Amino acid sequence: MDLHLAGRTAVVTGGSKGIGLATVRLLLAEGARVVAASRRETPELKETGATHVAVDLSTADGARQLADTALAELGGVDVLVNNVGIGDTEDLARGSLHNLLELSDDAWRHTFDLHFYSALWVSRALLPSLAERGGTVVNVSSVAARLVGGGPADYAVSKAALSALTKVIAEQFGGQGVRAVTVSPGPVSTGVFTDPDGFIATLARQQGVTLEEFTQQMLTGFQVTTGRVSTPEEVARLIAFAASPNNITGTEFIIDGGLVKTV
Numbered sequence: 001m002d003l004h005l006a007g008r009t010a011v012v013t014g015g016s017k018g019i020g021l022a023t024v025r026l027l028l029a030e031g032a033r034v035v036a037a038s039r040r041e042t043p044e045l046k047e048t049g050a051t052h053v054a055v056d057l058s059t060a061d062g063a064r065q066l067a068d069t070a071l072a073e074l075g076g077v078d079v080l081v082n083n084v085g086i087g088d089t090e091d092l093a094r095g096s097l098h099n100l101l102e103l104s105d106d107a108w109r110h111t112f113d114l115h116f117y118s119a120l121w122v123s124r125a126l127l128p129s130l131a132e133r134g135g136t137v138v139n140v141s142s143v144a145a146r147l148v149g150g151g152p153a154d155y156a157v158s159k160a161a162l163s164a165l166t167k168v169i170a171e172q173f174g175g176q177g178v179r180a181v182t183v184s185p186g187p188v189s190t191g192v193f194t195d196p197d198g199f200i201a202t203l204a205r206q207q208g209v210t211l212e213e214f215t216q217q218m219l220t221g222f223q224v225t226t227g228r229v230s231t232p233e234e235v236a237r238l239i240a241f242a243a244s245p246n247n248i249t250g251t252e253f254i255i256d257g258g259l260v261k262t263v
């Protein structure tokens with residue numbers, strides 16, 4: 001299927017690894033020009049040939065720097081993928097280890113800066129260009145936004161806010177030809193699941209089980225119908241489809257192996 005992305009321009013936040021990297025690769029393969037942002041450039045991202053912008057997107061300055069560089073490099077933006085998230089293991093783990101009375105305002109702020117405000121800041125800076133070109137915003141949220149009781153609360157609540165932001169962009173800028181779509185993955189085999197020092201490995205160690213055992217327990221506990229985690233490439237395909245010209249806006253695509261049971 002031709003996604004009609006050839007010649008389009010795209011910005012992918014958190015593009016150096018995981019879902020972001022898979023998205024960068026796919027958009028490039030579809031013929032788009034891509035600017036990717038993260039704090040560090042990985043060899044894998046360098047290999048793609050995408051333009052890298054080294055910024056901390058949990059800061060307004062970082063977001064502004066990305067938008068300025070992307071506009072200068074690309075001339076205008078057709079697709080914005082607000083994918084950045086997860087961040088450092090200890091930050092993500094904190095929300096799992098502490099309840100509301102224990103989790104500090106600073107922890108909540110940092111989580112919101114990375115997962116919600118980064119998307120707001122970059123979107124705001126690029127919306128004039130997106131509106132000029134009838135562009136699309138894809139926000140990478142999480143099924144955690146629907147399951148706020150399980151896992152890190154600050155993460156889940158920030159993702160719920162991000163999903164709501166999609167609706168706001170779709171409504172406020174739909175009249176100018178901008179579409180906005182949420183892609184919400186369940187478990188995905190990125191570093192969160194695979195790194196020996198990643199989030200899942202940290203939780204596994206705390207429970208005295210192996211990474212594989214913990215992952216299996218999690219899939220069973222969450223009743224993941226397919227019995228497996230998604231791959232970053234599978235999520236990237238959904239993101240690229242959402243970003244391709246179509247008449248879908250303000251809504252959410254879930255890719256979770258059947259984890260969410262509600263209609």
Ligand SMILES: NC(=O)c1ccc[n+]([C@@H]2O[C@H](COP(=O)([O-])OP(=O)(O)OC[C@H]3O[C@@H](n4cnc5c(N)ncnc54)[C@H](OP(=O)(O)O)[C@@H]3O)[C@@H](O)[C@H]2O)c1
Nearest residue numbers: 014016017018019038039040056057084085142187188190
């Ligand atoms: N993996 C899952 O199971 C899963 C499930 C549901 C939703 N998601 C969502 O999918 C998105 C991608 O997740 P992933 O699993 O692919 O994560 P990942 O493999 O950890 O990649 C995260 C990306 O974000 C960048 N990043 C992190 N903190 C940053 C910061 N402060 N400033 C700039 N860049 C930063 C990372 O590069 P640097 O570290 O070099 O900055 C990297 O490029 C996230 O929004 C996540 O919440 C993931």
